Amino acid sequence: MKKxxxxxxKISSKNVDVFYGKKQALFNINxxxxxxxxxxxxxxSGCGKSTFLRCLNRxxxxxDICRVKGQIMINDFDINDKSxxxxxxxxxxxxxxxxxxxxxxxIYENISYGPTIHGMAQSKNEMDEIVETSxxxxxxxxxxxxxxxxxxxxxxxxxxxxxxxxxxxxxxxEVILMDEPCSALDPIATAQIEELIDELKKDxxxxxxxxxxxxxxxVSQNTGFFHLGELIEHGSTDKIFKNPxxxxxxxxxxxxxx
Amino acid sequence: xxxxGSFLAPFFYKQSKVLFSGDSLNxxxxxxxxxxxxxxxYFGRKKAxxxxxxxxxxxxxxxxxxxxxxxxxxxxxxxxFSLWAIFEPTIVKLLILSDYSNQGYLDNELNxxxxxxxxxxxxxxxxxxxxxIEASAKKYLNLRSIAQSSKVVIVLSAIIASGAYAYKRISSxxxxxxxxxxxxxxxxxxxxxxAILTTVGIIFSLIFQTIDFFKVxxxxxxxxxxxxxxxxxxxxxxxxxxxxxxYSDTFGAVPIFAGTFFIAFIAMCVAIPIGLMSGIYLAEYAxxxxxxxxxxxxxxxxxxxxxxxxxxxxxxxxxxxxxIGNSMGLDVSAESALAAGGVMGIMIIPxxxxxxxxxxxxxxxxxRDGSYAMGATKSExxxxxxxxxxxxGIVGSxxxxxxxxxxxxxxxxMASGLAANLTLNPLESTSTITAQIVVILIGDxxxxxxxxxxxxxxxMSLFLVTLCLNIVALRVVKKYxxxxx
Numbered sequence: 137m138k139k140x141x142x143x144x145x146k147i148s149s150k151n152v153d154v155f156y157g158k159k160q161a162l163f164n165i166n167x168x169x170x171x172x173x174x175x176x177x178x179x180x181s182g183c184g185k186s187t188f189l190r191c192l193n194r195x196x197x198x199x200d201i202c203r204v205k206g207q208i209m210i211n212d213f214d215i216n217d218k219s220x221x222x223x224x225x226x227x228x229x230x231x232x233x234x235x236x237x238x239x240x241x242x243i244y245e246n247i248s249y250g251p252t253i254h255g256m257a258q259s260k261n262e263m264d265e266i267v268e269t270s271x272x273x274x275x276x277x278x279x280x281x282x283x284x285x286x287x288x289x290x291x292x293x294x295x296x297x298x299x300x301x302x303x304x305x306x307x308x309x310e311v312i313l314m315d316e317p318c319s320a321l322d323p324i325a326t327a328q329i330e331e332l333i334d335e336l337k338k339d340x341x342x343x344x345x346x347x348x349x350x351x352x353x354x355v356s357q358n359t360g361f362f363h364l365g366e367l368i369e370h371g372s373t374d375k376i377f378k379n380p381x382x383x384x385x386x387x388x389x390x391x392x393x394x
Numbered sequence: 395x396x397x398x399g400s401f402l403a404p405f406f407y408k409q410s411k412v413l414f415s416g417d418s419l420n421x422x423x424x425x426x427x428x429x430x431x432x433x434x435x436y437f438g439r440k441k442a443x444x445x446x447x448x449x450x451x452x453x454x455x456x457x458x459x460x461x462x463x464x465x466x467x468x469x470x471x472x473x474x475f476s477l478w479a480i481f482e483p484t485i486v487k488l489l490i491l492s493d494y495s496n497q498g499y500l501d502n503e504l505n506x507x508x509x510x511x512x513x514x515x516x517x518x519x520x521x522x523x524x525x526x527i528e529a530s531a532k533k534y535l536n537l538r539s540i541a542q543s544s545k546v547v548i549v550l551s552a553i554i555a556s557g558a559y560a561y562k563r564i565s566s567x568x569x570x571x572x573x574x575x576x577x578x579x580x581x582x583x584x585x586x587x588x589a590i591l592t593t594v595g596i597i598f599s600l601i602f603q604t605i606d607f608f609k610v611x612x613x614x615x616x617x618x619x620x621x622x623x624x625x626x627x628x629x630x631x632x633x634x635x636x637x638x639x640x641y642s643d644t645f646g647a648v649p650i651f652a653g654t655f656f657i658a659f660i661a662m663c664v665a666i667p668i669g670l671m672s673g674i675y676l677a678e679y680a681x682x683x684x685x686x687x688x689x690x691x692x693x694x695x696x697x698x699x700x701x702x703x704x705x706x707x708x709x710x711x712x713x714x715x716x717x718i719g720n721s722m723g724l725d726v727s728a729e730s731a732l733a734a735g736g737v738m739g740i741m742i743i744p745x746x747x748x749x750x751x752x753x754x755x756x757x758x759x760x761x762r763d764g765s766y767a768m769g770a771t772k773s774e775x776x777x778x779x780x781x782x783x784x785x786x787g788i789v790g791s792x793x794x795x796x797x798x799x800x801x802x803x804x805x806x807x808m809a810s811g812l813a814a815n816l817t818l819n820p821l822e823s824t825s826t827i828t829a830q831i832v833v834i835l836i837g838d839x840x841x842x843x844x845x846x847x848x849x850x851x852x853x854m855s856l857f858l859v860t861l862c863l864n865i866v867a868l869r870v871v872k873k874y875x876x877x878x879x
Contacts, residue, residue, distance in 0.1 A: 226769035237760035240783045250768040
């Protein structure tokens with residue numbers, strides 16, 4: 137999305153280093169994420185792309201030995217600053233995980249969980265509406281509208297992942313982080329999720345970590361290539377896939393290593 | 395012709411010293427069987443290696459040949475050895491007492507003669523020795539020594555026979571793996587059978603006495619009677635005929651059932667909140683270092699013998715509560731339900747905290763991540779996601795704690811007294827099923843007396859209550875087990 141012809145930068149990371157204990161996992165990452173675009177992070181396993189993703193909503197806080205250095209600006213506000221309220225941050229930045237992880241509750245309760253803890257609905261009707269719109273946006277409403285009060289864990293893998301996406305968008309986040317959301321799904325469910333991602337970028341900025349080059353090429357507008365904890369190259373997906381500057385990027389994309 | 399036992403004793407003692415005494419012979423024979431089992435393993439393996447050396451393919455790994463030989467050497471001998479140990483005394487007794495048959499002795503007189511014979515032969519007899527008994531004692535020693543030498547011969551020949559048979563059977567195409575595996579399966583099966591049979595045995599021993607009890611005392615009086623006073627049954631003269639009417643209003647189990655559940659309730663009031671909260675703290679909040687030390691420390695509580703808790707309750711907590719109560723103008727019994735229940739609760743804390751810690755820790759991290767990523771705080775995550783997911787396991791741990799509380803005996807006997815008051819005042823003393831069983835069964839008691847049988851009826855009802863609790867616990871855990879994942 138362009139405002140006054142200039143691309144809006146949603147997230148901007150400057151000199152980000154991440155350490156697990158003494159081991160450094162990310163080296164000096166500088167990456168700008170454009171608003172209302174899909175940014176794909178690709179690279180071989182263990183290259184740090186998921187670690188970077190988890191920096192953006194400070195999920196690394198959960199890991200005791202993990203330390204993050206550097207600056208991550210979201211809406212020109214440093215999320216690593218002491219004044220940052222991590223609860224508010226995560227309300228604004230949703231996340232979808234590699235393995236579908238619905239709560240062991242009903243479908244309805246899965247969706248209403250976020251709005252409840254953030255006090256977003258004043259009445260039962262309002263909540264019903266949030267649940268319905270979230271499920272509709274996640275393209276799941278048709279399939280589950282008759283069994284909203286059955287456990288979410290009873291759904292198929294692809295449905296569970298869309299349930300998790302619906303759960304993430306229920307609190308109307310500005311950014312959605314997706315950590316290999318399709319790696320546990322079959323091709324049909326993957327296609328449904330990819331279609332959904334394309335739809336969601338109208339309202340949300342999306343960052344997706346993926347192992348599938350084809351998926352990155354299909355869904356993203358921008359791509360960043362990570363290797364051994366460093367951001368080797370980033371730019372528009374077209375450029376990265378058709379005309380990469382770096383030899384390593386080219387080797388990875390053409391399947392010569394990784 | 396009167397001789398003092400002490401005069402003859404050294405003679406018998408010495409004679410029995412000539413051979414090994416029965417016990418040490420058994421020990422030597424047993425050790426021999428075990429050692430032979432081990433060595434035959436190496437022989438069997440060695441033979442297998444030798445076959446392998448001649449470039450023939452074996453049907454199993456060499457050690458299976460070793461196990462095969464060891465089993466064949468040791469097990470038949472061991473079975474003969476054990477059967478011998480079980481039946482030898484009975485047979486010897488029959489042979490000794492056959493001399494006294496047709497002389498009009500009663501059964502217990504015969505038993506007495508046999509006991510005298512045995513103690514004389516051991517040189518420990520101090521009474522009057524009659525020629526009959528002296529002759530019997532000599533015969534006894536003679537029989538024993540014959541039995542012992544024939545035992546050695548038979549066991550050894552069994553070893554040789556079965557060992558030689560197995561050793562001959564070891565060849566390149568003999569099957570050894572299957573018999574060894576079958577043998578292991580049989581051993582494992584026997585082990586599990588032993589546990590099941592014990593349970594069945596316990597139930598049967600309870601059932602028959604319970605049925606006898608309810609023949610005298612109507613079930614209705616037992617279940618709904620509000621007066622438990624078994625001491626009344628003590629007074630009965632055993633020569634008098636049994637008159638059921640005198641037991642009316644004696645075996646009403648309501649007060650002790652009420653006391654049991656009341657004390658268990660007090661215990662759970664202490665154990666559930668503290669146990670659960672410490673479990674949550676350990677699982678979710680404690681750093682690795684704190685957890686490393688705190689968890690074993692809490693589990694030490696579970697290792698304290700209940701009798702120690704008992705005197706802690708009776709000598710420390712009880713008097714302390716009484717003093718506090720008195721200073722506030724309350725009438726507190728030194729043996730109060732509160733003291734017993736409170737200490738019992740402390741005893742149960744580690745079960746609940748440790749088990750709930752385990753189930754909380756086993757809730758997948760992905761659920762926590764999902765909740766945190768929604769912007770939930772730690773306490774919201776615990777309250778709304780982790781606790782419900784871990785609930786089946788937590789309920790299971792609580793029910794386990796309840797069955798411990800209901801079955802606990804020592805604390806109640808020591809700290810809450812034995813008078814079966816029907817009360818809901820925690821400051822008064824009350825009694826439980828287990829404590830009453832102890833009261834009934836220690837000291838003198840006559841079998842076939844309703845007073846004694848009452849203990850079995852109580853044991854049976856206790857068993858049924860805890861069985862129901864366990865079934866409910868298993869059901870709950872099973873029903874919700876697959877809820878996440």
